[in-house]
Amino acid sequence: MxxxxxxxxxxxxxxxxxxxxxxxxxxxxxxxxxxxxxxxxxxxxxxxxxxxxxxxxxxxxxxxxxxxxxxxxxxxxxxxxxxxxxxxxxxxxxxxxxxxxxxxxxxxxxxxxxxxxxxxxxxxxxxxxxxxxxxxxxxxxxxxxxxxxxxxxxxxxxxxxxxxxxxxxxxxxxxxxxxxxxxxxxxxxxxxxxxxxxxxxxxxxxxxxxxxxxLYNQASNYLVGGVHPGRLGNAHPNIVPYETFATADGHINLAVGNDGQYRRLCQAIGRPNLADDPRFVTNTLRLTNRDAALIEIRAELAKKPSAQWLTDLQAAGIPCGPINTIPEVFDDPHIQxxxxxxxxxxxxxxxxxxxxxxxxxxxxxxxxxxxxxxxxxxxxxxxxxxxxxxxxxxxxxxxxxxxxx
Missing domain, CATH: 3.40.50.10540 (Crotonobetainyl-coa:carnitine coa-transferase; domain 1)
Structure with a gap:
């Protein structure tokens, strides 16, 4: 061939x-x-x-x-x-x-x-x-x-x-x-x-x-908006919630990319009221009120183990995933x-x-x-x-x- x-x-x-x-x-x-x-x-x-x-x-x-x-x-x-x-x-x-x-x-x-x-x-x-x-x-x-x-x-x-x-x-x-x-x-x-x-x-x-x-988006944030990007750990500079969250037995990554996904997240974690909270209804507002939004979400995600959250969140169509070790990567059935x-x-x-x-x-x-x-x-x-x-x-x-x- x-x-x-x-x-x-x-x-x-x-x-x-x-x-x-x-x-x-x-x-x-x-x-x-x-x-x-x-x-x-x-x-x-x-x-x-x-x-x-x-x-x-x-x-x-x-x-x-x-x-x-x-x-x-x-x-x-x-x-x-x-x-x-x-x-x-x-x-x-x-x-x-x-x-x-x-x-x-x-x-x-x-x-x-x-x-x-x-x-x-x-x-x-x-x-x-x-x-x-x-x-x-x-x-x-x-x-x-x-x-x-x-x-x-x-x-x-x-x-x-x-x-x-x-x-x-x-x-x-x-x-x-x-x-x-x-x-x-x-x-x-x-x-x-x-x-x-x-x-x-x-x-x-x-x-x-x-x-x-x-540097892509971070460079553009500076060149277009005059923003001086800094370290945010695993958080995203332009999206909330989009970072690593502690669970009852470990951590998971959560990537909520739009307002529809955010509303489904609120339902999945048992806090539908957060979807209509005037501080959080759009991504722009969630960015402005990042700390307040994360306090609420972190408190709920800490109540269940990672495997349960991954099952529930994936069923709800919310982008999420585990934080695999290198051996776990190569044990993953999809990678195989x-x-x-x-x-x-x-x-x-x-x-x-x-x-x-x-x-x-x-x-x-x-x-x-x-x-x-x-x-x-x-x-x-x-x-x-x-x-x-x-x-x-x-x-x-x-x-x-x-x-x-």
Whole structure:
């Protein structure tokens, strides 16, 4: 079965998370992603463990769970791009590639002749995507960029956490992940244009730009209304009630998105009078009288256990849900029915079925599974050099003896 990006070759010079998450998405859609790694070392996140994948005897394989989360559907080629022979390999790959993704610091690749201008002159059809902390221009361009730093600089931490608590980051590296998403979308757009014009583009993705861009409603609240958003814990800045509520034995999330749902909530919690209370009849009034409304609702929800409330509220058509732990997420029958987890064979532990995430993208007529497990370091070096670049066995042996691969 063919996939939408079959025949597309991506040269992946990125590491850590933002770039690899972008190329993983392209690989999920069918692209042939060649991941370039340093001989003997590889992508830094190979060592970001434990946990590591374990073999049949329970021994660590040194394939980190972190690396496995962002490198499925790729092939690994080890190359020392600081050597002349290594640069020759990269140039040969550029000649045969449609896309190049890199996340080096601004200027690093120019010293190696692998900057946009040099690559574009060599292969004008190639789409070149740079992902950095702060972009190719601006006063911060040469700074290194890290997700945690950008979450703070981009305003996210100022609106995350309890009102009386300290600023809080999101529990996953969301700035990296979203930058990878924006990069993948941009690459697909540039490829669409390339197919019409025959010319590739340079894409400049900044983690800080992306972080600021996906502040969405909070940014608009400030830009349009002059509101200075702050931390509200799990509460919504524009909707009431829309937050986490304590029950008799735990917590649930309640998302009342309109006045009709609010009226049904009042019935479900046994307080129909609250629906007609002049302080609460519209969302605008509930926002104005947030504290008073929440006092009433919290008192009722604290009277029954979570499971009972979820049953009653869902029956009443009120958006709500549990607050699952990670194990509970993967035990959820809906998650299981959707097949978001796939068992695969991995070269590092061939007698063990490893569990990995698959893309959440669903498209009629295509099955986007894990075709290639996250690769071992340099696992496909000989295959790529011999079959893609037509290097003869002696040349490959010489390159290995020199430490180039």
């Amino acid at each position: 063919t996939l939408p990006l079959d025949g597309l070759r991506v040269l992946d010079l990125s590491r850590i998370l933002a770039g690899p998450s972008c190329t993983q998405t392209l690989g999920d859609l069918g692209a042939d992603v060649v991941k370039i790694e340093r001989p003997g070392i590889g992508d830094d996140i190979r060592g970001w463990g434990p946990p590591f994948l374990k073999d049949r005897d329970g021994n660590d394989t040194r394939e980190s769970a972190y690396f496995m989360s962002t490198n499925r559907n790729k092939r690994s080629l080890t190359v020392d791009i600081g050597s002349d022979d290594g640069l020759e390999i990269i140039h040969d790959l550029i000649d045969k590639s449609d896309v190049l993704v890199e996340n080096f610091k601004v200027g690093d690749l120019k010293r190696r002749g692998l900057d946009w201008g040099s690559v574009h002159a060599r292969n004008p059809r190639l789409v070149y995507c740079s992902i950095t902390g702060f972009g190719q221009t601006g006063p911060y361009a040469e700074r290194p960029g890290y997700d945690f730093v950008v979450q703070g600089m981009g305003g996210l931490m100022s609106i995350t956490g309890e009102a009386a608590g300290q600023p809080m980051k999101v529990g996953v590296p969301i700035s990296d992940i979203m930058s990878g998403m924006y990069a993948a979308v941009s690459i697909l757009a540039a490829l669409r244009e390339r197919d019409q014009t025959g010319v590739g583009r340079h894409i400049d993705i900044s983690l800080l730009d992306c972080q600021a861009a996906w 029915a959707r097949g978001i987890v796939q068992e695969i064979n991995h070269s590092a532990a061939p007698n063990v079925k490893a569990k990995v995430m698959r893309t959440p993208i669903r498209m009629e007529g295509h099955e986007f599974g894990v075709r290639l497990p996250p690769p071992m370091l340099g696992e496909h070096t000989d295959e790529i050099l011999s079959k893609m670049l037509n290097y003869d066995p002696k040349k490959i042996t010489d390159l290995r003896e020199k430490g180039t691969i």
